[in-house]
Amino acid sequence: MSSFIIEGGESLKGTVRASGAKNAVLPVMAASLLAEGECVIEDVPELEDVRVMREVLSSLGAGCETKESSLKINPDNIDTCEAPYELVRKMRASFLVMGPLLAKYGRARISLPGGCAIGSRPIDLHLKGFSALGAEIDLGHGFVEARCEKLKGNIIYLDFPSVGATENIMMAAALAEGQTIIENAAKEPEIVDLANFLNSMGAHIRGAGTDIIKIEGVKSLKGISYTVIPDRIEAGTYLIAGAITNGDVLVENVVSEHLKPLIAKLIECGAEVTEGEDGIRVVGKGRPNPVDVKTMPYPGFPTDMQAQMMAYLSLCNGNSMIIETVFENRFMHVEELKRMGARIRIEGRSAMIEGVEKLSGAPVKATDLRAGAALILAGLAAEGTTEVMNAQHVDRGYENIVEKLRSIGAKIKRAE
Ligand SMILES: CC(=O)N[C@H]1[C@@H](OP(=O)(O)OP(=O)(O)OC[C@H]2O[C@@H](n3ccc(=O)[nH]c3=O)[C@H](O)[C@@H]2O)O[C@H](CO)[C@@H](O)[C@@H]1O
Numbered sequence: 001m002s003s004f005i006i007e008g009g010e011s012l013k014g015t016v017r018a019s020g021a022k023n024a025v026l027p028v029m030a031a032s033l034l035a036e037g038e039c040v041i042e043d044v045p046e047l048e049d050v051r052v053m054r055e056v057l058s059s060l061g062a063g064c065e066t067k068e069s070s071l072k073i074n075p076d077n078i079d080t081c082e083a084p085y086e087l088v089r090k091m092r093a094s095f096l097v098m099g100p101l102l103a104k105y106g107r108a109r110i111s112l113p114g115g116c117a118i119g120s121r122p123i124d125l126h127l128k129g130f131s132a133l134g135a136e137i138d139l140g141h142g143f144v145e146a147r148c149e150k151l152k153g154n155i156i157y158l159d160f161p162s163v164g165a166t167e168n169i170m171m172a173a174a175l176a177e178g179q180t181i182i183e184n185a186a187k188e189p190e191i192v193d194l195a196n197f198l199n200s201m202g203a204h205i206r207g208a209g210t211d212i213i214k215i216e217g218v219k220s221l222k223g224i225s226y227t228v229i230p231d232r233i234e235a236g237t238y239l240i241a242g243a244i245t246n247g248d249v250l251v252e253n254v255v256s257e258h259l260k261p262l263i264a265k266l267i268e269c270g271a272e273v274t275e276g277e278d279g280i281r282v283v284g285k286g287r288p289n290p291v292d293v294k295t296m297p298y299p300g301f302p303t304d305m306q307a308q309m310m311a312y313l314s315l316c317n318g319n320s321m322i323i324e325t326v327f328e329n330r331f332m333h334v335e336e337l338k339r340m341g342a343r344i345r346i347e348g349r350s351a352m353i354e355g356v357e358k359l360s361g362a363p364v365k366a367t368d369l370r371a372g373a374a375l376i377l378a379g380l381a382a383e384g385t386t387e388v389m390n391a392q393h394v395d396r397g398y399e400n401i402v403e404k405l406r407s408i409g410a411k412i413k414r415a416e
């Protein structure tokens with residue numbers, strides 16, 4: 001297992017490009033199963049999660065071919081509708097193949113994903129959606145098995161605007177008979193990207209990006225070429241890297257609109273943020289002002305930026321509070337940040353942060369993807385050496401993180 005070794009205290013300066021979005025490319029890869037013929041996806045980041053999704057698609061019989069950052073997927077020879085535990089346990093997003101398989105082949109047997117470090121993460125809303133579309137669902141032996149003759153459109157109200165459930169239902173409904181309406185749908189940019197991808201394939205989806213999505217089912221979808229949106233969470237992480245090191249960093253390949261909730265908080269913290277044609281530039285201006293942050297579904301502050309924001313606020317000039325409303329257990333980074341000198345107290349879903357003047361380098365452990373990113377940020381700002389263990393979590397979602405950070409002046413390396 002590898003670690004990141006960081007010598008803190010360098011002010012980061014320069015330009016870094018955000019890659020294609022992990023959370024957009026994974027559902028788009030799953031949706032390629034719906035096509036007749038080949039899809040070509042462009043700007044696909046080289047990530048562990050993308051590799052796992054490729055394995056899932058290959059195990060179903062789809063042809064997958066990677067050439068630089070382009071990925072060809074051909075589902076014409078799918079020969080099984082079963083996704084095994086060995087793959088689904090590695091990545092929850094594997095469950096996104098259920099909607100496409102059910103819609104196109106009338107059956108799917110997918111291992112139950114189970115919980116992970118950030119929460120129990122049930123899939124009840126996905127299943128409720130498939131049932132409403134007419135699928136018969138059986139749970140047993142650790143698998144979800146779903147069958148149907150032909151899915152039929154329906155009105156589905158989601159109790160919570162779940163990103164994955166919205167995506168899975170949207171993909172299933174694209175080939176269902178008649179109209180499906182998803183109410184209280186998730187509004188994340190990745191939902192809009194998936195709808196754009198499906199519509200380019202020939203689907204009829206309106207309203208993606210609002211809380212009511214209407215899908216008129218069509219008979220078939222065709223293979224197309226598509227470029228996924230930039231990764232707003234990766235971009236946000238590099239913006240905080242600039243701010244936390246009192247640096248001057250330009251992040252290219254971003255959609256500013258997608259980063260509004262973070263930009264607003266960075267400005268409130270006192271950082272200088274400029275949104276330009278070429279990207280977003282951040283200039284750090286010393287210790288951040290204390291601010292309160294509450295994670296919410298989009299367009300609220302993203303839960304996937306919460307840990308990184310906490311690393312930044314651990315150095316604030318006063319007291320800040322972060323409330324995590326999306327996942328029930330997403331504070332695993334707190335104990336590790338405390339090992340670096342942060343003063344943070346958890347009360348239920350709130351973290352009270354008493355800003356400190358300095359963090360000190362220490363050996364720490366990444367428990368999940370964004371916790372790992374937060375510890376790297378803390379390490380960049382800390383005095384001395386930080387070792388962030390369990391680099392594999394970070395590799396799930398950050399393409400070439402060592403190279404990108406080094407290119408803007410960070411002293412970071414990977415150790416096996
Ligand atoms: C691959 C991907 O895109 N992952 C993102 C996606 O995850 P994911 O799609 O898993 O997140 P959801 O939006 O579904 O989950 C949000 C909340 O809803 C709950 N829930 C979800 C489904 C369900 O059937 N029942 C239920 O109770 C979850 O436990 C969680 O508390 O959105 C999250 C919220 O923005 C992000 O943190 C993840 O990075």
Ligand SMILES: C=C(OP(=O)(O)O)C(=O)O
Pocket residue numbers: 023092093304369370397
């Ligand atoms: C939680 C995340 O991803 P996943 O849903 O794949 O676990 C994330 O990207 O921060």
